[in-house]
Amino acid sequence: MTPASSVLLLTTLTGFGYGLLAWAGLLAAIGLLPPAPLFLPVAVVVALAFANAGLMASTLHLGHPERAWRAFTQWRSSWLSREGVASLTTFPPALLFAALWWALGPYAIATRAFGLITACLGLLTVGCTAMIYASLKPIRQWHNPHTLPDYLIFAVFSGATLLAAVWALWFGAAAALAVVAMISALIAASAKYAYWRFIDTQKPLVTLASATGLTAFGTARPLDRPHFTENYILREMGYQVARKHAMKLRRIAIALAFFVPALLALLAAFGVAPAITAPVASLIALAGLLVERWLFFAEATHVATIYYGR
Amino acid sequence: MTSLPQPMPGAKKLGLVIDLDTCVGCHACAVNCKEWNTGGHYAPLPDYDPYGKQPDGVWFNRIHAYETRCETSSRTVNFPRSCLHCEQPQCVTVCPTGASYKRAEDGIVLVNTDICIGCKLCSWACPYGAREFDEDQGVMKKCTLCIDRIYNQALPESEREPACVATCPARARHFGDLGDPNSHVSKLVAERGGVGLMPELGYAPVNRYLPPRKATIPARPLENATAGNGNALLRLLDKVLSR
Numbered sequence: 001m002t003p004a005s006s007v008l009l010l011t012t013l014t015g016f017g018y019g020l021l022a023w024a025g026l027l028a029a030i031g032l033l034p035p036a037p038l039f040l041p042v043a044v045v046v047a048l049a050f051a052n053a054g055l056m057a058s059t060l061h062l063g064h065p066e067r068a069w070r071a072f073t074q075w076r077s078s079w080l081s082r083e084g085v086a087s088l089t090t091f092p093p094a095l096l097f098a099a100l101w102w103a104l105g106p107y108a109i110a111t112r113a114f115g116l117i118t119a120c121l122g123l124l125t126v127g128c129t130a131m132i133y134a135s136l137k138p139i140r141q142w143h144n145p146h147t148l149p150d151y152l153i154f155a156v157f158s159g160a161t162l163l164a165a166v167w168a169l170w171f172g173a174a175a176a177l178a179v180v181a182m183i184s185a186l187i188a189a190s191a192k193y194a195y196w197r198f199i200d201t202q203k204p205l206v207t208l209a210s211a212t213g214l215t216a217f218g219t220a221r222p223l224d225r226p227h228f229t230e231n232y233i234l235r236e237m238g239y240q241v242a243r244k245h246a247m248k249l250r251r252i253a254i255a256l257a258f259f260v261p262a263l264l265a266l267l268a269a270f271g272v273a274p275a276i277t278a279p280v281a282s283l284i285a286l287a288g289l290l291v292e293r294w295l296f297f298a299e300a301t302h303v304a305t306i307y308y309g310r
Numbered sequence: 311m312t313s314l315p316q317p318m319p320g321a322k323k324l325g326l327v328i329d330l331d332t333c334v335g336c337h338a339c340a341v342n343c344k345e346w347n348t349g350g351h352y353a354p355l356p357d358y359d360p361y362g363k364q365p366d367g368v369w370f371n372r373i374h375a376y377e378t379r380c381e382t383s384s385r386t387v388n389f390p391r392s393c394l395h396c397e398q399p400q401c402v403t404v405c406p407t408g409a410s411y412k413r414a415e416d417g418i419v420l421v422n423t424d425i426c427i428g429c430k431l432c433s434w435a436c437p438y439g440a441r442e443f444d445e446d447q448g449v450m451k452k453c454t455l456c457i458d459r460i461y462n463q464a465l466p467e468s469e470r471e472p473a474c475v476a477t478c479p480a481r482a483r484h485f486g487d488l489g490d491p492n493s494h495v496s497k498l499v500a501e502r503g504g505v506g507l508m509p510e511l512g513y514a515p516v517n518r519y520l521p522p523r524k525a526t527i528p529a530r531p532l533e534n535a536t537a538g539n540g541n542a543l544l545r546l547l548d549k550v551l552s553r
Contacts (some may be wrong), residue, residue: 061430061553068424071406074312080431081406085492137400138437173342176457201394206437206508208376211521213505214330220387226372229364233439236430245335304439305510306389307374 001139002239004299010058011129015151017051019159021094025119027163028097028106031145045164045296046096047119047122050093050162055087079135083128090121092138097241126155133296134253137288140205144170157184158289161261161282168268168278172175178278180268182204184264185285189254192292196250202294208293212307237302238310249295257288288297312405315395315414323489324455325395325516326475326497331523333482335388338473340371343392343453347475347495352423356446361537368442369473370453384414387522390483392474393440393453395419400433401441410450413495417516418457420448437511460485467481488516 024043025278027033072088074081097114104111130151133142160181167174188255208220230238264281268274347370350357355365369390378385395412398417402410409426412419421432421441426449433441433450441452456472459465467478475483486495495518498504502519 031367061429063430063443063450064426067407067425067427067471070408070427072427074406074408077403078431080404080407080429082417084406132404132431135400136435137513138435206510210510211508212376212387213507213521214376214378214387216521217378217385218389220378222374222387223377224375226333226337226374226391226432227369231366231372232368232433232442236433236443237439299491302434302439303437303511307372307439 001297001300003294006057006059007297008290008293010054011047012150012286012293013050013054013057014043014129015126015155015289016158016162017047017054018087018090018126018285019157020047020050020162021159022091022119022121022180023159023163024155025094025097025115025117025122027131028101028115029112029119031112033106036170037102037105037298037300039166039170040106041098041169043163044094044118045161046162046166048094050124051087051090056209077239077242078165079128083125083132086121086128088127090118090125093121094118102165118176123152123155134184138205138273140202140301140303141199141296144198144202145197146191150191150195153184153188154262156291157188157258158282158285160184161265161278161285162278164265164268165279165282166305173268173269173271173274175269176264178274181265181281182262182269185258189258189262192254192258199299204301204306206306208306208309210302219278222307225308233304234308234310238276238305238308239298240310241298243299246295246299249291253291253295255288257292259286261285312410313326313404314398314402314406314412315487317349318414319487321417322487323516324460324486325394325417325488325495326392326455326472326487326519327484327488327495327504327518327520327522329480329482329484329498329502330387330389331482331502333388333390334480335373335375336479337373338370338477338479339390339483342473342477343371344369346456347454350456351454352421352444352451355451356444358445368444368451370442370451372439372441382498383390385522388407389519390474391440393439393455393516394417394438394513394517397514398512400435404431404435406431411544418455419452420454420457421450421452423447423451426445426450436511440517454547455485456505488518498525529547 059068071081071084072144075085084144093114130148134147137143164177164181210216214220217260261281261284268277343360355368369434374389375386402412407425407427409422428448441450444451449485460470471485476484484495499518502520506515
């Protein structure tokens with residue numbers, strides 16, 4: 001599948017935003033955030049800014065962005081519609097959560113309750129995003145049991161790095177949070193390794209013979225193509241550049257997305273310039289996750305390309 | 311509404327039956343489809359760089375050619391590919407806007423281009439590569455089963471069939487109600503062992519393909535030059551020439 005930059009930005013930036021909301025909401029609910037009156041409101045604004053940037057970016061690839069509001073109507077059947085509904089539904093409780101923290105204080109029941117609601121809605125939105133891809137049967141690299149947990153894990157990881165960054169800028173070193181970010185980086189890296197192992201051993205969904213109904217005649221191979229230049233199907237789904245460099249890009253992705261941020265988180269935990277290392281960890285994680293997401297699209301093969309022998 | 315209509319027993323399922331035995335691969339169906347539809351329901355069907363080096367554009371019908379091979383034989387099969395108007399079309403259910411829909415009355419899968427946002431997700435959900443995006447209008451387009459011909463009161467009744475069917479010089483394309491077991495298309499499918507494509511993916515396509523007939527005239531096997539029996543002169547010749 002051809003990776004559209006708008007979709008790469010959507011899935012990574014919303015992961016950071018809703019991941020941060022999930023951490024902030026959950027930690028506030030159990031009373032583990034420092035009770036500074038402005039810390040949480042700022043964290044929520046940062047989270048919503050990331051989520052909003054992702055959502056705005058996603059409208060860029062639409063043929064008719066001005067009709068985007070229509071995408072909120074078909075939540076009964078469409079995961080894309082559910083994602084839209086869930087992403088917007090998260091905004092009011094998140095803002096209310098921030099307001100309650102400021103007005104009633106961090107330990108008020110209402111603050112904690114809205115923290116929990118915000119965290120759940122944030123993760124639900126990420127889950128809906130994952131299901132857009134996991135539900136597409138023609139793409140074996142997406143339609144499998146890895147996609148949903150992976151998206152949640154990556155959101156939790158990127159949210160942790162973002163929270164660690166905001167925290168470090170505000171209060172300085174936070175050893176516990178840095179360790180959490182490091183552990184989630186390692187879990188995320190393992191999940192990605194497991195995913196790559198899985199797709200590398202997967203069998204193709206169909207054969208050209210079953211795609212053409214010719215199984216009774218042995219094997220089939222393409223002879224003449226219907227057209228001698230590309231068409232929409234080949235441009236959109238026959239992407240081959242990344243497959244050529246997949247192994248190199250996988251190493252780059254895993255180093256940038258997980259290992260370098262984990263190392264920086266470790267430095268931050270030991271108090272080595274946390275106000276620099278923690279935000280840089282988050283930025284490098286973003287760059288790495290963009291490469292990871294690029295591969296997630298570029299390595300995905302669509303079954304329709306079998307008609308062209310690709 | 312992108313939820314699928316409730317399946318009714320005996321409901322109409324309009325679709326195509328394509329005979330891979332008689333298809334000669336002339337592309338007339340694709341050309342007539344383009345010709346009709348560029349002035350029809352989804353008009354126009356765009357062409358990009360039509361007279362340049364990279365001609366490209368939206369077509370609802372693409373004609374492939376394949377070679378099949380087994381131990382005893384091989385053959386060329388021409389293979390027209392278009393929307394199969396599936397009974398479980400994921401292209402419909404993934405649509406976030408309700409633009410993509412399946413008609414309850416005849417099973418035709420259509421796009422309402424007035425509300426399509428052009429997110430392309432439906433084309434990702436189709437394993438048959440049947441939907442093509444109109445880059446000029448920013449909306450998705452697809453085969454309509456010539457909805458503007460088959461119900462067109464302005465056309466003589468004999469012409470109320472899809473453009474691809476009407477034009478096929480080999481009569482390899484048939485149009486009818488595959489929900490009715492007594493229709494001529496259902497009978498053809500039963501008689502010839504018609505198949506649906508990629509049954510393993512569960513889209514339950516309505517269109518059927520009639521597999522090529524097996525060759526019925528067995529060819530004489532080639533003579534075996536080294537076998538002991540047979541023409542003595544040939545054996546001698548083989549022996550001399552093998553030195």
